[in-house]
Amino acid sequence: MSFSSLAQLAKVKGTLLDAQNRPLSNVNISFLGHTTQSNAKGFYAIKVPVNKKINLVFSHLSFKKSTVSLLLKNSEDYELNLVMNEHEEQMGEIIITKDKKSQIQGITTITPDVIKKTPGANAGIENVLKTLAGVNSNNELSTQYSVRGGNYDENLVYVNEIEVYRPFLIRSGQQEGLSFTNTDLVQNVNFSAGGFQAKYGDKLSSVLDITYRNPTQFAAAFEASFLGGSLAVDAVSKNKKWTAVTGVRYRNNSLLVNSQDTETNYTPSFVDVQTNVNYQASAKWQWSFLGNISQNKYDYEPLLRKTKFGTADKPMLLTVFYDGQEKDKYQTYFAALKTTFKASDRLIFKFIGSVYHTLEQEHFDILAQYRLGENDTTIGTETYDDVSYTSGIGTQLNHARNDLDALILNSEVKGFYDWAKSNLEFGVKYTRESIRDRIMEWEVVDSAGFSINPPIINFAQKDEPYTSFTGPLAPYQSVFATNFNTINRFSAFVQWNAKSNLENAQLWYTAGVRMQNWGVSGTNAPANSQTVFSPRAQLALKPNWEKEMIFRISGGYYYQPPFYRELRDASGAVQPNVKAQQSVQVVLGNEYSFQMWKRPFKLVSELYYKSLTDVNNYTIDNVRIRYAANNDAKAYAQGLDFRLNGEFVPGTESWFSFGYLKTEENSNNKGYIARPTDQRLKFGVLFQDYMPNIPSMKLYLNLVYNTGLPGGSPSYSDPYVYQNRLNDYRRVDIGFSKILIDAASTKVRKNWLGNFKELSIGLEIFNLFNNQNAITNTWVRDVYSKNEYAIPNYMTTRIFNVKLNAKL
Template sequence: MNHFKLIIVFLFLWTGYTVSAQSARVKGVILDNENHPVGDVNIVAGDKTTKSDAKGHFQIFVPSNKKVALIFTHISLKMITLTVNLKPYETFVFNPVMNNSEEQMGEVFVSSKNKKRVQGITVIDQSTIKKIPGANAGIENVLKTLPGVNSNNELSTQYAVRGGNYDENLVYVNEIEVYRPFLIRSGQQEGLSFTNTDLVQNVDFSAGGFQAKFGDKLSSVLDITYRKPTQFGAALEASFLGGSLAVDAVSKNKKWSAVTGVRYRNNSLLVNSQDTQTNYTPTFADIQTNINYDVSQKWQLSFLGNISQNKYLYQPLTRQTKFGTIDQPMALAVYYEGHEKDQYDTYFGAIKTTYKASPTLAFKLIGSLFHTVEQEHFDILAQYRLGNVDEDGSMNPDNVDFTRGIGTQFNHARNDLDALIANIEFKGFKEWKNNSQLEFGLKFTRESIRDRVVEWEVIDSAGFSINPPILDLPKNNQPYEPYTGPLLPYQNIRATNFNDINRFSGYAQWNNKTELGSSQFWYTVGARFQSWQVSGADIEGKNQTVFSPRVQFALKPDWEMDMIFRLSGGLYHQPPFYRELRDMNGVVDPNVKAQQSVHVVLSNDYNFKMWNRPFKWVTELYYKSLSDVNVYSIDNVRIRYVADNNAKAYAQGLDFRLNGEFVPGTESWISFGYLKTEENYENKGYIARPTDQRLKFAMLFQDYMPNIPSVKVYLNLVYNTGLPGGAPAYSDPYLYQNRLNDYRRADIGFAKVFVDSSNQHLKTGWLKNFKEFSLGLEIFNLFNNQNAITNTWVRDAYTKNQYAVPNYMTSRVFNIKLNARL
C-alpha cells in the first residue's frame, strides 16, 4: 500500500506544512419530508459540483471569507438555495429537508463555533469504531489508540488515562453515568462493555481538564450518545467471537422511536491461544434498549435499559511457558486440578425527561437504578515443575535436564457481592443572546453494598509449606531443620461488609464567548461540590465535603492559520467509591478521604489542509499534582487499595496527535505520548506508580486496495513501554521494583464490501435487500508478539530464589466477521 509510505515520509518531513489554497467545506445529509434520505441531488457552488449519495450524504469545498451560493436541485423536488460565508478550513454541517411544494432560500454567516473543539474534546466517528479490528472491538478499542490512553491488556475494555487507574474514568451514556462490575480480576472475565457500539450516535472523549458539569473523577470523561432513529433499520454482525443484532423502530406518527441491541460473546478463541490449556465455557450476553417519546415539541421522554449476564466457567488443565535467556533457557510446566465459577448479573434502568421551556431555557430530570449480583468462586490446585531446558534447544517443558523446583499452589475463593446504586439528578440550561450560557445541576446518590470476601492461598515447595512474607515468623529453613512456627496460608483475606453511602453533589458553570481585539475568546468558569457519608452495621463514618473549582480558556487568533490555543484545569476531587474504601485485607474504612488533584492542561489545535484534504495536529502538555493519594496495586485488572490517603503523587506528560484523511474519505491518525507519574508514600521517597507508562505510540489507519477499491484495510497498532507491574502484589515496592516488557500489538482487518452507499445503485439479486453488506478477515496480534500482563512467581528450592514467569496474553488469532445492514 503506497499510503503507508506516504505516512512515513510525512512523519519525517512534516514541519508545519500548509497549503496556500484557503477553502472551507459544507457537508451534511439531505432528507425528504418523511425523513428518508435523498440521493442524486445536484449541489452547485460556483464552478464546483457534486451529488448526494444513496444515503443522502454530500460534501463540497467552497472558497472561504466570501459569500458563496449553494444550489440544491433534484428531478422531483423543489430547489434549495443557501448562501454561506465561512472561515478558512471551516466545516459547516447543513442537513436540508427537500419537499415538492415550495422552494427554500437562506443565508448563513458561520464563524468558528465548534464547541467541542474549543472544549478540547476528541470526537470519534461511529463508523470508525465499527470498522477497526481488535480482540475487544468497540469504543474502548479505539480509545486505546489515542495519546495519553494506555492499556496492555487486549482482553480488557478498561484503560488508564495520563497516570490514573481504571477507577478514575467517567463514562456517560445519554448523560447517565454507567458502572462496571466490582469483582472482576482478569480481563478474560469481563465479557461485554456496557456500551453497545451498534446503538451509538456520538462519542466524545476528554483526557483531562474537563468542565465542572462532568462528575467527580480524576482522569477522563467518555460521553456517549445513543441515536434516535428516523426510520426502520437493522444491523447484524457475526464472527467467531460472537454476534450482535440491532433494530431501529419508529412509529407512524414519529412520536415513538427505539433502538434495541442484543449481543453474545465467547472469548474461547482468544483464551485458547494462551499458554494455559483449559476447558473454557463462557457465556457473555446482554440486551439493551433506548426508547424515546416526544410528548410535544417542548417535552421529550426517554428510557435506557440494560440486562447483562456474564458467566465465566474456567477449568485450567495444563500450562507450559518458556522463559529465561539464551544462555539459560528455562521452562515451567503446570498441571491443574479444580475449576473457577464466576457470574456477574447486572440490571440497569434510567428515565430521562427533557422540557424546553423556550428556545433558550431547558430542564432535565434523570433517574437511574443499577443492580449487580456477583460471585467469584474457585478452588484450583496447581502442581508445577521448574527446570533448565535440555541442550538440544527444543524448549519443551517436558524435556528438562535439571529440575530446579517442584511444588504446589492451592487457591481458594468464595467472594460474593450485591450492590444497588440509585441516582436522581436535576439539570438546567439557560442561554442568552450575548453568547453566554449557564449550566447547573443537583444530584443525589445512594449506594448499598453487601460484600463477603473469603480468599486464601497455600504454597508448598519441595515438601514444606511457605509462610506468608508479611509476618514476623520464626526462620523457616526446611527441609534442613525442623520448623517450630505455625503453619499459615501464604495469603489470607476474610471480611464481611454491609455498607450504605449517601452522596449529594452539584455543579454550576458559566460559558461565554467574546472578542479580544480581532481574536475570538471563549471561557468557562465553574465549580462542583460533593458531600458524602459512609455507614454500616458496626461503623459510622464522618460526613465529608469537597469543593472543586474549574476553568477553561480558549483563544482563536485572527490568523490565516486555523489555530486554537487552550488552557484548562482546576481542582479535581475523587470521593472514594466502594472499592477505594476497602483495604488490602478487605476491611472497609468509612473515613477514607477524597483524592485531590490540581490539574493544568495547555494545548494547541491546528487545522490545515494537505493534499487538498483536511488534517488536524493537536499538542497537549499537562501536569497533575495529587494529594491525599490512596495508593494501590494492580493484578491484571483487579485494583487493591491501601485505603489510608497517606501519599502524594504527580503526573506529567506531553501528547501529540495527527489525524486526517490520509486516504480520501476516511479518517486515520497517529498518536505519541510521554508520561511520567510517581508517588511518595509515607515520605519514603518518590517511586513509579503502577500506571507509569513512559512512552506510547499508536496508529489507526484505514485504506483500500488500489486495484480493488471494494477491499478495505484497517490497521490498529499500539506500542507501550513496560509498566512497573512485574513484582508480586504483596511485595514492598520500595524494596523491589520490576517492569514488564514493552507491549507491542498490531491488529489488521480486511473487508470485502459487497454493498455500501457508493454502489447501491448497482446491487442486484439478494443484495438489493441490504444497505450494507461486507465479509472480513481479522488477524489479531499480527506479528505474534509475546506480551505479558503479570508474572507468576515460582520458588527454586535449591537456591531459595524466586523466578518471574511471564503470564502471556493472546498470540496470533484469525477471525472471520460478517456485517450487514438493512
C-alpha cells in the same frame, strides 16, 4: 467560464438534522446554480468561491427553506451544521455555526464507522481509545484503560448523559466479556483525557461521553465472527413519534484464551440485551428509556500450563498440572428514564433517574502442582522440550467464595439557559449506593513438602528445610470480611460558557464549580459526612491568522470521592473515613488544521501536569485493583501528547499518536517511586487503506507500542524495595475486508442480494507478529536455593478471525 475553473475555492461541509436531531437526506444545497444533496446520514459538502459573499440555500419539500450568508478565505474548510425547521409559524433559521466545540473543549471525537472497522481482540470503543496518546492498556482481553497516570477507576463513562458502571469483582481481563457500550447503537463518541468541564462528574482522569442514535427509518445490522455475534434493529413508528434502537450481543473468548500457555476446558457465556427508546410527546416534551440486561458466566477449568522463559544459555521451563475449577458469574441490570422539557427557546430542563443492580460471584478451588527446571532443547533426547533438571517442586491451592450485591440509585435534574453569546448550565444529583459484600479467599503454598509462611509475617526461623519449623502455620495470603454499607451522595454543579472577540481573535471561556457531599454508614460504624468543592475553568483562543490554530488552557481542582472499592482496604475491611483524592490539573493544548496533499489534516498537541494529594495507594494485578484506603501519599503526573490525524489515504481517516508520561508517588515521605500506571512511552497507529484498482478491498491497521509497566514484582512485596518492570507491550492487529455491497452504490440488484444495503466479509489477524506480551509475573520459589523465579503470564498469541457484516 464558470468560477470553478478560474477562482480559488473553499469548502463548506456539515450535517443536516431535523428538530429531533435525526439526519436529513435529499436536502438540496445550492448557490448561483451550483447544487448538491445531503446523503442518507445527512452529510453534505460543496465547494464555493472565496473572498466573495454568497448565499447558501438549503431546501426540502418537508422543511422550511434556510439561507446562510458566507464569506470564506482561500482553502478554508468550513463546517456548517443546520437544524431545519418544519413548523412555518416559527420564523427564521435555526443555525449551528462552526463553533469548533470539540476543539474548544479539548475533546476527541470518534466516528462510529471507525469504531466498527478497527480490528482488535476486544473490538469496540475502548479498542480505538487505546490508540490515542495518553490512553494506555497492556491487556487486549480487557476493555479497561488508564489515562495519563490514573487507574481504571478514575474514568467517567456516560451514555446519553447517564453515568454507567462496571462490575466490581472482575480480576482478569478474560472474565470481562462485554463492555456496557454497544457499538451497533452509537451515534457520537466524545472523549476528554483531562481538564474537563465542571458539568462532568467527580473523577480524576477522563470522560467518555457517548450518544446513542435516534433512527429515522427501519434498519437492521448483523455481525458474526469466531468470537461471537450481534444483532441491532432500528424501529420507527408511523407517526415518527416513537423510535427505538435495540441490540443483542453474544461473545465467546475461547478462541483467545486457548491461544495462551494454559490448556483449559473453557465454557464462557457473555450475553447482553440493550435498548434505547425515544418518544417525542410534543414540541416541548421528549422522553427516553435506556435499558440493559447483561449476564457474564465464566466457567474455567485449567488443565496444564507450560511456560518457557530464561535465556538462550539457560532456558527454563515451568510445568503446572491443575485440578479444580473456577465458576464466576456477573449479572447486571440497568434502567434509566430521561425526559427533556423545553420551557422556552432559551430554557431547557432534563430529569434523569436510573437504577443499577449487580449480582456477582467469584467461586474457585484450584490446585496447582508445579515443576520448575532447565528446559532440554536438544533434539532427539528423551526429555526434549521438557524439564531435564528439576530445581523446584511445589503445590499451590487457591480458594475463594466471594459474593457481592450492589444497588445504585440516581436521581438528577439538569438545566440549560441560553442567551446572546453565552449560556448557563446547572444540575443537582442524589445517589444512593447499597453494598452487600462477602470476601472469603485464601492461598496455601507448599514447596518440597514444607508449607511456606506468609512473606508479610516476620518469623524468626527461615532456614527451612534444613531446620524444622516449629512456629504456627498460616495461609500464604488470606482475606476474610463481610461488609454491609450504604453511601449517600449529594452533588451539584453550575457552569457558565461564553464567547467574545479579542481584537481580531475569537475567545471562548468556561468557568464552573462542582460540589459533592457523601457519608458512609454500616459496617465499621458510621462516619461523619464529607464535602468537597471543585472549581474548574477553560479558555480557548483562535487568532485571526492565515494558519488555522486554536490554543487552549484548562484545569482546576478535581476531587474523586471514594467509591466502595476505594473504601475497602487490603484486608477487606471498609474504612469509612477515607478522604477524596485531590488533583490540581493544568492542560495546555494546541490544534493546528492544515492542508497536505490537498487533503485536510490536524495536529493536536497537549502538555499536562497533575499534582495529587490525599492519594489512596493501590496495587494492580491483571485488572484487579486493591486499595490501601489510607490517603497517606502524594503524587504527580506529567506528560506530553501528540496526535496527527487526517486523510493519509483519500476518503479515509487515520492517525498517529505519541505520548510521554511520568507519574510517581511518595508514601509517608519515603521518597518518590513509580506508580503502577507509570507508562513512560506510548505510540499508537490507526490506519485505513484500500486497493486503488479494487476500492472495495479495504485494509484496517491497529498498532500499539507501550513501554513496560511497574508490574513485575510480587503483589505482596514492598514497592520501595522492588521496582521491577514488565517487558514492553507490542501488538499489531490487522483486518482485511471485501465490500460485497456498498451503501453508496446506486446499482440495482434484482437477486436476493438486493435486500442488503451493506454486505462485507473480512479476515482479521490479531497479534500479527506473534509478540509475547506479559500482563503479570507468577513467582515460584525454590526452597533449597532460596531463589524466586519470575515466570511471565503471557497474553494471547497470533489468532485468525473471520467476520461477516450486513445491513438491511
